[in-house]
Amino acid sequence: MAHEVRFATFGGPEVLEIAEVPTPEPGEGEVLVEVYAAGLNPIESAIRRGEHPERWRVEPPSPQGRDLAGLVIATGPGTMRFDRGDEVMGFADDGAQATHVVVPEANLIGRPPALSWEVAGSLYTAGTTAWSIIEGLHLGANDTVVVTAAAGGVGCLAAQLARLRGAAVIGTAPDMRFDFLRQFGVIPLEYGPALADRAREVAPHPVSVFLDFLGGQAGEAAALGVEPSRVFTLTDWDAVEREQAVRAGTGDLVALGRVAALVSARRIRLPIADVFPLERVADAYRAPERREAPGKIVLGMRVVDYPMQKMKEPDLKEEDVTIGVPTEHDRLDVEEAVPAAVGDGSVRRRRRAARERDDAEALE
Numbered sequence: 001m002a003h004e005v006r007f008a009t010f011g012g013p014e015v016l017e018i019a020e021v022p023t024p025e026p027g028e029g030e031v032l033v034e035v036y037a038a039g040l041n042p043i044e045s046a047i048r049r050g051e052h053p054e055r056w057r058v059e060p061p062s063p064q065g066r067d068l069a070g071l072v073i074a075t076g077p078g079t080m081r082f083d084r085g086d087e088v089m090g091f092a093d094d095g096a097q098a099t100h101v102v103v104p105e106a107n108l109i110g111r112p113p114a115l116s117w118e119v120a121g122s123l124y125t126a127g128t129t130a131w132s133i134i135e136g137l138h139l140g141a142n143d144t145v146v147v148t149a150a151a152g153g154v155g156c157l158a159a160q161l162a163r164l165r166g167a168a169v170i171g172t173a174p175d176m177r178f179d180f181l182r183q184f185g186v187i188p189l190e191y192g193p194a195l196a197d198r199a200r201e202v203a204p205h206p207v208s209v210f211l212d213f214l215g216g217q218a219g220e221a222a223a224l225g226v227e228p229s230r231v232f233t234l235t236d237w238d239a240v241e242r243e244q245a246v247r248a249g250t251g252d253l254v255a256l257g258r259v260a261a262l263v264s265a266r267r268i269r270l271p272i273a274d275v276f277p278l279e280r281v282a283d284a285y286r287a288p289e290r291r292e293a294p295g296k297i298v299l300g301m302r303v304v305d306y307p308m309q310k311m312k313e314p315d316l317k318e319e320d321v322t323i324g325v326p327t328e329h330d331r332l333d334v335e336e337a338v339p340a341a342v343g344d345g346s347v348r349r350r351r352r353a354a355r356e357r358d359d360a361e362a363l364e
Helices: 042-048 123-135 153-164 175-182 195-202 218-223 237-243 253-264 278-289 346-363
Strands: 002-007 016-021 030-039 067-075 087-091 100-104 108-110 144-148 168-173 187-190 207-212 231-233 272-277 296-300
Touching (some): 016 278, 030 123, 042 278, 067 100, 067 123, 123 153, 144 153, 153 168, 153 207, 153 253, 168 175, 168 195, 187 195, 195 218, 207 218, 218 231, 218 237, 272 278
Parallel strands (some): 144 168, 144 207, 168 187, 272 296
Antiparallel strands (some): 002 016, 030 067, 030 100, 067 087
16 A cells, blocks of 8 residues: 545645555556656645646645655566656656555656755755746856745746856745855845845846746846846736746756765755655645745655654754855864873973974074
8 A cells, every 4th residue: 555645625734644445557658757856846835725726727636746856666568667666856747745656658858866865855846946047048247136935946946047158146945044045156145125236236237037936026127127038927917928938837857867866976055944745644734834944845755753652853953955065164183172081192292392392482
């Protein structure tokens, strides 16, 4: 048997439940994937709440999720690209948030060894959306890009891709995420009114692109004089219909492969803000809905725990994006900072070094 996330009625995260279902069998051109990680996306919350039913036709009970990474454990007739035991990443047409899911092999690529399962399982929607936008803009050193919700998954990747092409990037986020954005060379601005005025004050060049991943900010783009064809949104249909903004969408497997290669080479990063086990899916969705999570929230199907565990660690995570990021600080001599251990000879070494310095100064 398999387990999948589904909702029987429209609503918030509280309507999500874990259902036990028969393990699916792959059909023509399909593979059965044991899912190891599945990334969450804001659009899934909008669909689950029943927003824009004329655009997203969903009939409960419905499964949920697209992004995934996992292991191929069975193949259907006619499959040619993958075999049992292959590690894959990509997307399901629906229902990726499950222990097992059937996926057309055309929706998958091999997982690069340098990508963690959590990153691989979160990369399709955010990565290919960011790539598709930035690739078509032909950005250069004279461009300034405003990215709203820049600390989120797609915002973070779009900002880094724009920086790779030489553009300046201004990103909006809660003030607690300013240092997070600065790691990518992004100029941070807090959420709030008068965004156009505040962006104009810090922009090194006139703003030429506006990526509204928060929604509802297309009017600020107009105030900055950005052409509608260079204003992008994810789910703000009013901006698309009334202000001719461009609705961004996901890309293809070619885009996924290129983004995966950049992340593997550490030229860009996809930070993982938190990982939740499948049974805590409702808690997992509450984090991105507050628009505070830095990077991606992920469902992990093999989160490590221990039977009969009494002590639970607090939900504190270290973002992998900070590894290897240089920071300015005064030179620190470790031996000077760490107390001497009895008998390790460090005291003698320090005294000898001090005498040698004194002797050298006396000879000068």
